[in-house]
Amino acid sequence: MKIQPIRGTHDLYGEELHKFTKIEKVVKYYANIYGFNNIITPIFESTDLFKKPLGDQSDVVLKEMYTFLDRNKSSLTLRPEYTTPIIRAAISNNLLEKTPQKLFGIGPMFRRERPQKGRYRQFNQMNFEILGSNDEASDVDLILLAKNILQDLLPEKEIILQINSLGDKDTLGKFKESLKIYFEKYKFDLSDESKEKIDNNSLRILDSKDKKDIEINANAPKISNFYSEEAKKYFNIIQSLLDQSSLNFEINNTLVRGLDYYCHTVFEFKTKDLGSQDTLIGGGRYNGLVKMIGGKDISGVGWAGGIERIMMLMHDNQVEEKKVQLIIMKKELRDYGYKLLNLLRENKIPVHFDYKYNLKKSLSFANNSNYEYVIIVGENELNNNLCILKELKTGSQKSVSFIEIIKILKK
Ligand code: HAM
Numbered sequence: 001m002k003i004q005p006i007r008g009t010h011d012l013y014g015e016e017l018h019k020f021t022k023i024e025k026v027v028k029y030y031a032n033i034y035g036f037n038n039i040i041t042p043i044f045e046s047t048d049l050f051k052k053p054l055g056d057q058s059d060v061v062l063k064e065m066y067t068f069l070d071r072n073k074s075s076l077t078l079r080p081e082y083t084t085p086i087i088r089a090a091i092s093n094n095l096l097e098k099t100p101q102k103l104f105g106i107g108p109m110f111r112r113e114r115p116q117k118g119r120y121r122q123f124n125q126m127n128f129e130i131l132g133s134n135d136e137a138s139d140v141d142l143i144l145l146a147k148n149i150l151q152d153l154l155p156e157k158e159i160i161l162q163i164n165s166l167g168d169k170d171t172l173g174k175f176k177e178s179l180k181i182y183f184e185k186y187k188f189d190l191s192d193e194s195k196e197k198i199d200n201n202s203l204r205i206l207d208s209k210d211k212k213d214i215e216i217n218a219n220a221p222k223i224s225n226f227y228s229e230e231a232k233k234y235f236n237i238i239q240s241l242l243d244q245s246s247l248n249f250e251i252n253n254t255l256v257r258g259l260d261y262y263c264h265t266v267f268e269f270k271t272k273d274l275g276s277q278d279t280l281i282g283g284g285r286y287n288g289l290v291k292m293i294g295g296k297d298i299s300g301v302g303w304a305g306g307i308e309r310i311m312m313l314m315h316d317n318q319v320e321e322k323k324v325q326l327i328i329m330k331k332e333l334r335d336y337g338y339k340l341l342n343l344l345r346e347n348k349i350p351v352h353f354d355y356k357y358n359l360k361k362s363l364s365f366a367n368n369s370n371y372e373y374v375i376i377v378g379e380n381e382l383n384n385n386l387c388i389l390k391e392l393k394t395g396s397q398k399s400v401s402f403i404e405i406i407k408i409l410k411k
Contacts, residue, residue, distance in 0.1 A: 008113070008121025010308075019311040020124070024106055026152050027126045034145045036104040036128060041085040043108060047075040053084050053292055055260025057201040064111040078110035081259070082127035083286070083302055084293060090131055091295040099132025099298060106307070118277030118309050128283075129302035131290060136234060139265045139285060139301050140241040146269055146281045146303055147247060154313050159280065161247065163238070163267040164255035167223060167231035169288070172263065176202055178221045186216045206254045209276060222253050234264050261286040265301065273313055280313075281305035323371045324409060325352045327362040329378040337377040340387055343402055344375075349409045351375070367392060375405065 005011065012020055031038065047067050054061050066078040079085050086103050095101050106126045113119050128145060130138045143161065150159050166172055179202035187195055191210040198205070206217055227235070242249055249267075257266050266284035274280075283303025291297040326344070328337030334357070344351045352371070356362050359376070366374045376388040381399070389405055390397035400408070 006121065008115035008119075010120060010122075015316050016311060019314045020307060022314070023126070023153060023307055023310060026149055027104070027106060030145055030149050030152075031104045031128070034102070034141065036102040039086060039089060039103045039105050040107065041079075041082075041089045041105065043110075044076045044078050045085055045088065047077040049084050049088055049293065050077055050080060053261050053289055054081070055201075057197075057204075058258060058260055059204070060111060060259065064113055066110045066112060080109055080111045082107070082109065082125055082304060083129060083261070083289075083300075086127065086129050086302075087131065087290055087293050087295065087300070091290070091293060096131060096290070096295055096298065100138065101131040102129070103131070104128045116277065118274050118306070118312060120308060124307035125304040126307060127302065127304040129300060131300045132296075132298040133301070134287075134299050136237040136241055139238055140245065142283065142301060142303055143242065143267055144245055144247065146283075146305065149305070150269055150280065150310070153310055157271060157273060157313055160270045160272075161249040161267060162252040162255050162270060163242075163249050163265065164223070164252050165227065165231060165235035165238070166256065166263050166266055166284070167227045167235075168263055170228055171223065171226045171231050172203075175221065175223050175226045178226070179203065179205070182220050183216070190216060203256045204258065206256050207258060217254060220254075224253060231264065238265055257282060257284060261289045261292075263287050267303070269305075271313065274309060277309065279306070280309050323352070323369070324349065324373045324375065325354070325362065325366045325369075325371045327359060327366075327374050327376045328353070328357055329359050329376065331357045333357075333377055333379065333382055336382045340375070340377060340402060340405075344406065344409070347406045347410065349406065373409070 050065060051061055060080050065080050068076055070076050082105050086105060090096050090101055090103065104127060107124060108122050109125050110122050112121055115121060128142055130142060147161065180198060183190065183198045183202055183205055187198060189212060190205065191208060191213050194205040194208050194210065194213050205213060206220065208214065208217065255266055255268060262284040264285040268279045269281040270278045271280055272278065281303050285299065285301040287299035290300055326337060326341055328334055341351060341353055354362055354365055363374065371392055374390050374392060376390060381387050386399045386401055387405060388397050389400050389408065
């Protein structure tokens with residue numbers, strides 16, 4: 001019986017896992033600099049946590065959630081995103097008595113999308129949320145944090161920041177109504193998928209990647225015409241704070257994001273190097289969401305980044321490691337070789353041993369695995385209390401004592 005992996009899932013190992021680990025490291029580093037605390041929540045939650053907050057009519061809720069009945073018939077869902085679980089956890093654990101709460105999490109999310117390059121059914125997100133601040137600086141702080149993380153991980157890539165404001169509830173209500181009227185006129189021209197959205201989800205048509213839809217969208221009503229004074233002011237301050245931080249951005253009036261909970265600032269970091277799945281990081285403000293989930297009436301803002309998409313843009317070998325392999329030439333020399341192996345590990349030098357006792361096979365393995373050094377232990381070395389250190393790239397080698405080899409490899 002050969003069991004296949006589930007479509008849209010992938011295993012992480014080797015070079016890919018190195019990249020994943022590097023991303024985690026960079027995320028944690030900047031989380032500390034920007035004052036965020038880590039949180040880990042369960043991967044499944046009550047279905048109600050997602051249904052209304054993400055939007056009854058959103059694609060995620062309508063088509064993509066992995067929802068199942070537990071044995072006691074309660075409905076559970078594998079989390080499709082991290083914002084709502086983090087808010088749920090902050091409420092459950094009374095973390096919101098002290099605000100702002102700045103929380104971050106890294107972990108797997110689940111969406112039953114059509115798999116393609118950069119789009120999986122299980123994927124990993126890094127996720128940052130600030131709960132309980134209405135200050136424009138909190139939006140901008142998060143955008144700067146995202147920029148720093150991307151710049152650190154992808155220094156050579158051109159990454160574009162797009163921002164928009166969805167205004168307040170009033171703005172959005174009026175805007176959606178006028179979109180509905182506009183799209184009604186094109187109901188025979190829109191793609192089938194967009195047609196279905198006219199009545200309940202007109203905002204999402206603006207997200208469409210269909211060619212004809214894009215043409216129709218070009219003349220659709222603009223949200224900027226519906227801003228309240230307050231919404232206008234908020235968006236202007238965001239822009240001027242971004243300018244002050246010398247951050248380049250584009251205003252994209254059609255940027256609406258795929259989930260229902262947003263208001264005011266929304267933003268995305270995009271790349272031209274990934275085809276249609278081009279958003280690396282997306283987020284925005286979500287005033288009203290904490291209350292909807294059962295907490296205080298406080299506002300929030302955050303973003304999530306797709307770890308796999310970032311990994312696809314990273315070079316191999318970004319992780320520099322001094323890789324060392326020990327070769328014990330004969331099984332009879334195992335005691336001596338083992339003494340050295342243990343000594344190296346006690347001195348915190350990572351070293352691989354392949355249990356082969358065969359110089360040729362082990363050397364070929366070391367070469368194929370890009371090891372930097374091999375340490376060889378043969379009869380001669382045993383008799384003289386030495387070992388051979390060979391640098392694979394240059395082929396140069398020398399006999400050294402155990403004390404010397406530790407000194408060299410620790411450098
Ligand atoms: P989202 O735009 O749905 O937002 O997802 C954020 C990021 O996760 C995307 O930009 C993308 O990089 C990655 N992503 C999403 N779906 C997939 C997939 N199927 N395969 C691979 N990567 C994917 C949210 O999830 C919001 N919770 C963001 C947020 C946080 N807003 C406020 N706080």
